[in-house]
Amino acid sequence: MQLFLVLLGAFVVFILSTLTGGGASLLLMPLVAVVVGVKAVAPVMAISIGMSSTSKVALFWKHIDWNLFLWLFPSTIIGSILGARLFASLSSDYLQILIGLLLVSTVLQFKKPSKPRFKVKAWHFAPMGLIVAFLSGLIGGVGPLMNSAYLNYGISKESLLGTRSANAILLHITKIISYAYFGYVTGEVLKYGILIGVTSMVAVYFGKLILAKISELFFRQIVVASMVLSGILMLWKNWDTIESII
Template sequence: MQLILILIGAFIVFILSTLTGGGASLLLMPLVAAVVGVKAVAPVMAISIGMSSTSKVFFFYKYIDWKLFAWLFPSTIIGSILGAKMFAELSSDYLQILIGILLISTVFQFNKIEKRTGYQVKAWHFAPMGLVVAFLSGLIGGVGPLMNSAYLNYGINKESLLGTRSANAILLHLTKIISYAYFGYVTGEVLKYGILIGLSSMIAVYFGKLILSKMSEVFFRKIVVGSMVLSGALMLWKNREFISDLVATI
């Protein structure tokens, strides 16, 4: 029954993820943690999101911005390896709170949602940003659509955002899977849940693509920003006990 609930949840979440440009890991993490344990969340999500990203690349391949991918390539590998290495060594609570606040703050970056914000993001900016995001993703398992505001400010359309982000996600999560396996976190149970959730997510991407094709660019931007704010709120909610203890000590 738990497995069925996870697969149904994954199907719904990955349809939403296709429509919002990411964030599935944050929405699915609590459910996965309840079934397989907190320590297994990061490797399970790496496998499942890697599979869903492969499906997205298949559907949006012709829209991929290979210039951006080239800038992201080396920093994604380096950042994800370093993050996975520190996965078992550092407390990620403070980082998750900071990321949650950053995601929520994106709502203030858009005066008019159909336009870019005041700063111009260039292709080379994605190299340092990708390094930081890959590191955080390897460390805490997922950071949601943290870079989506950068993609939007670069001036990318919805199909190109999904294709480019997914191509980079394959690289990111494949590196994480190898790193987690090296450090002993990829068990038989992790593989089982990761692959089953991944298969559910690949089917969900197809239905998400059908809905996305009928969606305007302006509406897409609105739900991307909305999903970032929601992801940030969920991340803070997930760490509410830690925040409460932190506030009590001040």
């Protein structure tokens, strides 16, 4: 029954993730943790999100911005390896709180979602990608943290999903290899990762059908809303740590 609920939750979450440009990891982590334990969440999510990203790349291939992908390529590999290396040795609570605050603050950047306040250039994605990949390797997922950069770069909804997913494949493959090297990928992790991954690939297809029916403006609005919601969820998950600080 627990597995069924996780797979049902994964199906819904990955449809929403397709419509909002990401964030599946933050929404699904609590469910996965119940089944496999907190320490196995990061490698399970790396496998499942890597599989869902593969289906998004296949569906949005012609919309991928390969120039952005090339800027992200080296920093994604380096950052994810470093993050996975420190996965077992550092407490991630404070990092998750910081990321949560950054995500919530996104609402201030997009008072008018159709008119971003600053312009992001392609080369900016290299340092941003390094930081985000490192954090993703360290804590398992950072939600749609870079979506504001993609929106401010000025790409379409299909291009955002395709480019982000192409980079996500690289990110999660690197993380999976790193987690396996450091001994975090067990038979149980593979089983749940693949089951959730297959479910996510089906969900992405249905998400694409819905995506075609919404406007660019509405897409920007729900992306920003999902970033704020992801930030609130991350802060809520670490509320005990926040209370200890206060």
